[in-house]
Amino acid sequence: MITGMGSHVLGLGLQPLEGFAMRILYVAIALCLLVTCVGSTHAQNSQMGIFSLNYSLPVSDTEKYISNDSWLGASFEGRFFPKSERLSLGADFGWNEFYNTTSEGIDFGSGSTGGTVSGKQYRHLNAFPMLATCQYYFGQKNAARPYLGLGIGTYYIRQFTDIGLYTVKADGWHFGLSPEFGVVIPTSAGYGMQAVVSLRYHYPVKAGDYISGSQSFSYWALGVGVSWERW
Amino acid sequence: MRKAFLASALLAAVLSLASCQPFRLDNTSDYETVTTLYNKTINFGTYDTFALADSAGLVEIGPNTDVSHQYDVQIFTRIRGNLLARGYQEVHDPAQADLLVLAGVTTTDYEVTGCYYWQDYWCWYYPCYPGGAWCYPYPGSGYNYTVGTVVVLMVDRATYNPESKSASVVWTATLGGVINGLTSSSELLKNIDTAFAQSPYLTK
Numbered sequence: 001m002i003t004g005m006g007s008h009v010l011g012l013g014l015q016p017l018e019g020f021a022m023r024i025l026y027v028a029i030a031l032c033l034l035v036t037c038v039g040s041t042h043a044q045n046s047q048m049g050i051f052s053l054n055y056s057l058p059v060s061d062t063e064k065y066i067s068n069d070s071w072l073g074a075s076f077e078g079r080f081f082p083k084s085e086r087l088s089l090g091a092d093f094g095w096n097e098f099y100n101t102t103s104e105g106i107d108f109g110s111g112s113t114g115g116t117v118s119g120k121q122y123r124h125l126n127a128f129p130m131l132a133t134c135q136y137y138f139g140q141k142n143a144a145r146p147y148l149g150l151g152i153g154t155y156y157i158r159q160f161t162d163i164g165l166y167t168v169k170a171d172g173w174h175f176g177l178s179p180e181f182g183v184v185i186p187t188s189a190g191y192g193m194q195a196v197v198s199l200r201y202h203y204p205v206k207a208g209d210y211i212s213g214s215q216s217f218s219y220w221a222l223g224v225g226v227s228w229e230r231w
Numbered sequence: 232m233r234k235a236f237l238a239s240a241l242l243a244a245v246l247s248l249a250s251c252q253p254f255r256l257d258n259t260s261d262y263e264t265v266t267t268l269y270n271k272t273i274n275f276g277t278y279d280t281f282a283l284a285d286s287a288g289l290v291e292i293g294p295n296t297d298v299s300h301q302y303d304v305q306i307f308t309r310i311r312g313n314l315l316a317r318g319y320q321e322v323h324d325p326a327q328a329d330l331l332v333l334a335g336v337t338t339t340d341y342e343v344t345g346c347y348y349w350q351d352y353w354c355w356y357y358p359c360y361p362g363g364a365w366c367y368p369y370p371g372s373g374y375n376y377t378v379g380t381v382v383v384l385m386v387d388r389a390t391y392n393p394e395s396k397s398a399s400v401v402w403t404a405t406l407g408g409v410i411n412g413l414t415s416s417s418e419l420l421k422n423i424d425t426a427f428a429q430s431p432y433l434t435k
Contacts, residue, residue, distance in 0.1 A: 105429050114271045116429040119264035164264030164407055165378060 046081040050196050052225025056096045061215040066123050072097035085141055092131045092151055096221060099124040122162040129155050129202055131178055144185045151178035155204035157217050172208025192229040263408035265425045270401045275433050280320045282328035283311055290335035298336050302416045309420045313427040318435030331386040338379045380407040
């Protein structure tokens with residue numbers, strides 16, 4: 001969708017979340033409540049909540065569109081351990097944002113028509129992973145526990161490009177996978193609080209109708225966070 | 232329940248940050264764009280000659296009649312120079328040319344009335360308040376701007392149909408931007424070069 005001169009012309013740096021993104025927020029909150037409820041029905045099982053801040057590196061289509069790394073990102077994950085302390089299931093909701101300013105041309109086209117548009121651009125990408133996750137833990141409890149995990153679910157990705165007097169907006173839903181390696185590190189803070197460091201590869205499969213067509217928008221996310229665990 | 236509330240609040244806080252974006256473009260030259268379109272089925276190497284329709288200057292497109300023509304000669308000279316550099320030969324009789332090159336200009340005036348949205352200033356999320364946007368008509372806060380666009384068309388003369396008086400356009404360049412007192416010919420000419428630079432297929 002192309003819109004005309006936006007609020008940035010007035011010298012404003014803020015854009016409101018729009019209706020669709022608001023719906024994402026509501027859906028995510030609803031899913032979050034659902035996971036919490038599911039967790040409480042397994043009250044006899046151990047549970048873990050993780051809040052992480054993410055440093056992200058763009059790759060593949062994401063890197064072609066925005067080459068900058070990003071410190072804007074966070075995720076919230078709830079896990080529970082249905083059988084043993086080795087295996088957990090959970091749900092992860094995250095947000096990662098990439099942006100940069102560039103004058104590189106953008107190729108586009110359809111059918112027999114090709115084209116390029118150039119000019120100073122502000123490129124911006126928000127990715128919202130919403131994943132069901134599974135982790136397998138190594139090591140012993142009360143010690144640092146490395147784990148391997150896999151997330152499967154959906155990504156909502158929102159792209160917009162300010163160029164000249166126009167803003168080109170696009171968004172899409174992607175099926176996606178997210179393999180993960182992490183470590184849960186005990187702390188002496190009490191309350192079941194632990195540190196979590198994880199490296200995750202986000203791979204939303206190619207989909208959508210973005211400015212350069214169907215895209216994948218993959219990225220690495222290094223998360224550092226805290227967890228609360230109840231055994 | 233308390234945990235559910237905490238989790239929701241955390242998530243809401245995280246996602247609401249997504250509406251925060253740094254300021255982007257901040258002067259009129261940042262609004263210049265160069266857009267080129269071409270027919271991908273055409274091999275531009277098969278054309279040999281071009282004729283430039285420059286005798287009447289830039290064609291005025293649209294209702295504005297007070298378009299400045301002070302840069303017409305420079306614009307045509309720059310287009311000619313780029314085509315010659317790509318190996319095409321200029322002919323002065325359009326009937327002998329493979330490609331006819333035309334250029335036009337249009338300007339549009341815009342007036343924005345003074346109506347700002349409070350949430351842009353005071354909130355980082357939407358909507359700020361139940362009921363949505365609040366508009367504050369601040370007296371004297373409106374502004375005007377003029378958008379100027381130079382259009383260059385390349386027409387395949389062999390496709391001219393005398394009955395319909397039409398021909399196929401095989402390449403276009405649209406150079407657009409906000410015009411103000413600081414708009415200079417150098418920016419315009421640089422954008423013509425950019426149009427050719429981003430069209431590498433335009434070559435003998």
